[in-house]
Amino acid sequence: MTGLLWALSVAWADEPVERAAPPPIEPWAQLGAGLELRPRAEAAEFIALRAGLEAQSSLRLGVEVSWAPPRALDRLGELRGYSAVSVSAGGWWWAGGAWSPGLGCVVELSTRSFYGAEGLVHRALLPALGVEASVAVPLGERAAIVPSARLTTDLRRVELRVDGQPVELMSPWGLQGSLTVLIPRVELP
Amino acid sequence: MILLVWLIFSFVGCELKVIVDYPGETGLDTGSDTEADTGADTGAATAAADDNF
Numbered sequence: 001m002t003g004l005l006w007a008l009s010v011a012w013a014d015e016p017v018e019r020a021a022p023p024p025i026e027p028w029a030q031l032g033a034g035l036e037l038r039p040r041a042e043a044a045e046f047i048a049l050r051a052g053l054e055a056q057s058s059l060r061l062g063v064e065v066s067w068a069p070p071r072a073l074d075r076l077g078e079l080r081g082y083s084a085v086s087v088s089a090g091g092w093w094w095a096g097g098a099w100s101p102g103l104g105c106v107v108e109l110s111t112r113s114f115y116g117a118e119g120l121v122h123r124a125l126l127p128a129l130g131v132e133a134s135v136a137v138p139l140g141e142r143a144a145i146v147p148s149a150r151l152t153t154d155l156r157r158v159e160l161r162v163d164g165q166p167v168e169l170m171s172p173w174g175l176q177g178s179l180t181v182l183i184p185r186v187e188l189p
Numbered sequence: 190m191i192l193l194v195w196l197i198f199s200f201v202g203c204e205l206k207v208i209v210d211y212p213g214e215t216g217l218d219t220g221s222d223t224e225a226d227t228g229a230d231t232g233a234a235t236a237a238a239d240d241n242f
Contacts, residue, residue, distance in 0.1 A: 107191070107194050116213070122207075124209065156205055156206065158206075158207045158208075159206055163212065163213060
């Protein structure tokens with residue numbers, strides 16, 4: 001009997017130790033609003049919603065949807081402008097710490113609806129790239145408030161014409177400033 | 190991966206151009222309003238308004 005117990009205890013002790021389970025992949029979400037500046041166009045506010053999964057402890061992958069209301073184009077008068085709905089996919093890397101700095105990179109597909117006094121004139125699908133710098137400031141136990149700045153560039157050119165006459169090329173560059181709430185907040189060892 | 194996406198999109202961007210053609214009068218602000226402002230009030234608007242009564 002004693003021998004059997006000894007054999008069992010040895011067998012138990014010889015079992016390979018299970019590896020520590022990887023941390024669970026956590027979902028996250030981010031919601032907020034901002035302002036977009038584009039050369040030769042009126043500034044426009046926008047609403048953005050992001051959600052995704054934490055791929056590693058410091059990298060969050062996700063998808064973003066944003067909407068910006070109509071804005072006028074400077075050289076075309078107040079009645080001509082465009083609005084935009086954008087879908088982006090990207091990754092955001094967070095450094096951690098009390099005020100965690102973050103860097104993001106997104107690929108964007110934007111639908112711009114160009115309108116005039118008579119209504120919708122043209123709807124265009126424009127791919128774009130963006131890089132973003134952020135800071136995640138803790139806001140309570142679970143959330144963080146995130147001021148961000150993003151620089152985007154369109155990958156298709158847009159030529160604006162009036163009555164067939166070329167007026168100008170729309171600037172491909174856009175600068176966005178936003179304030180969002182991130183849940184859960186960034187917590188790194 | 191991102192570089193590849195960028196290259197594909199750059200190629201598409203080089204090949205394609207979106208043309209947005211607004212119909213109607215141009216009504217464009219050409220910036221050619223260079224006439225000196227003499228400050229003289231011609232009273233034309235007031236006269237036109239008076240004609241309505």
